[in-house]
Amino acid sequence: MRLLHTSDWHLGRTFHGQNLLPDQEAVLTALADLAAEHRVDAVLISGDLYDRAVPSPEAVQTASRILARIRAAGITVVAIAGNHDSAPRLGAFTDFLAAGGLHLGAAAADVGTPAVLPDPDGDVVIYPIPFLEPDLLRSGWALPAGSGHEAVLARAMDLVRADLAARPPGTRSVVLAHAFVVGGRAGGSERSIAVGGVESVSADLFAGFDYVALGHLHRPQVLADRIRYSGSPLPYSFSEADHEKGVWLVDLDAVGGVSATRLTLPTIRRLVCRRGRLAEILDTEPDLADAYLSVELTDPVRPVDPMRRLREVLPYTLVATWVGGSPAPAAWPAAPAVPTGHDDADLLHDFVRDACGRPASTAERDLLDEALRALRIPA
Structure with missing residues (x-):
């Protein structure tokens, strides 16, 4: 089974006012072509498909074109909602889309229900775990007051393990999650997911699965041989200028062995x-x-x-x-204290000295004094 792991597309994002959609479509078209070239069975998108909860029509149209390009190559897509996405909007028509090979993990109620990919060596089950907001789930999942991201994700993984335990022994398993896992390094353009608590979670939560495809951090990194962040396909901060953006090409063998190769995406x-x-x-x-x-x-x-x-x-x-x-x-x-006992001319001369790192020249002082005289209203 061959998988391509990507995340954090952030379609519709702007960069210091610059519209990035043309750049995003160019790099994601290259991503879709890589998936087809390497004959992958599934593309995994680990959250933040969009940059906003209510994406622009242009962002939605771009996503549709990229996903259609992937599906035209006969490749299944499994995606989850991230902290930037609106889970209800992203998860609309989930059942109909799954029938066409697009599996969306957006609702907490569906955690533990995998996408099942048939394979000659036995089915591979892929568990999409969307970004889970603790404040919205404590009551429904009967969690103690004050439970944070660690407790919520631990409960989600309990549901996943319960489903996996009911399947034939040796079933290969993959988890998609959108979280800040301890040991990961932020790229600089991520939005914090902490709301009244610690946002990080332990990598131990994912023990026992063949591959864990993480999203949220924009820097590509390996936390363990089976736990990886793909990073974003584009840099979204000048602090990410030195990142080599790409995707992970992941091969699962018949007994769950994993090999992962980094594929570089073009720099737009x-x-x-x-x-x-x-x-x-x-x-x-x-x-x-x-x-x-x-x-x-x-x-x-x-x-x-x-x-x-x-x-x-x-x-x-x-x-x-x-x-x-x-x-x-x-x-x-700290801002310098405003001097007392100075007239307007002194204040302007002090401003020139502070702003330029030198005293005002004679010509500048004459110009400032002339401007002050012109502004004064006769008594």
Whole structure:
């Protein structure tokens, strides 16, 4: 049985105001083609198909096109709702979709009911566990007051184990979950799933299963040979600029042995951070014109309209911050106290000194004094 493990598509996400849907469709089309090329039996999507609980029509249409491309290759899809998704919306028409090879795990009531994939070596059961909100499940699952993510996911795994125990011995099993598992490293663009408690859960909850396909953390990583995060298909933060985005190609042998290979997804647009004077940034390598860019400007005087000037040459500049030629402080200092006993001119001259790191020149002082005189209303 061959599986392709992906997660955290976040369709409809914006990046510093930039619409990412074209980039997302391009990389997910490549993902669908990889699935077909490697003749996988199922694609596993471990949550956060969408970035919002109410996705835009364009995001839904993009998801439909990608999923249809996967299904056209005869590949089953098993997906779960993540903390960004609306479980009721994502789970609409679940029974009808399952008949067509798209299995959606969205409802807590369905935890423990697997998608069963036939195989010459015996059925493989795939248990989709959607993101479970403790506040909504304590009462229905009779959990103690204050129970958090660990207790809720432990109860879900009890339901999964009860179903697996009723199946023939040696049945191969896979779990999809959307959680922050202890030992995982965040990528920097994840939204916290903690609401009034600790969000992390123990990897021991997943003991005894042949493969655990995790979602939520955007950095690809291996927690154990059978427990892995695929990471997001695109970087969603400049802190993820060095991530190599991809998917896991997972092979289950006849007795549940696992081998996993990392398949790299194409980089649609690089994320690059640069620091320097505005003129230096503008006179830079030409391929930066195709990169999403974050710039720290070190000019001694704040440049005029730097974002417009940057985008004229580097159209995908998304962030431009003036740092005034000094290293970024470890922590921003407290705002200076407003001086007393100073007239308006003194305050303006002090502002120039604080903003530019030097006293106002004679010409600047004359200009400020002239502006003040023009603004004063005669008594």
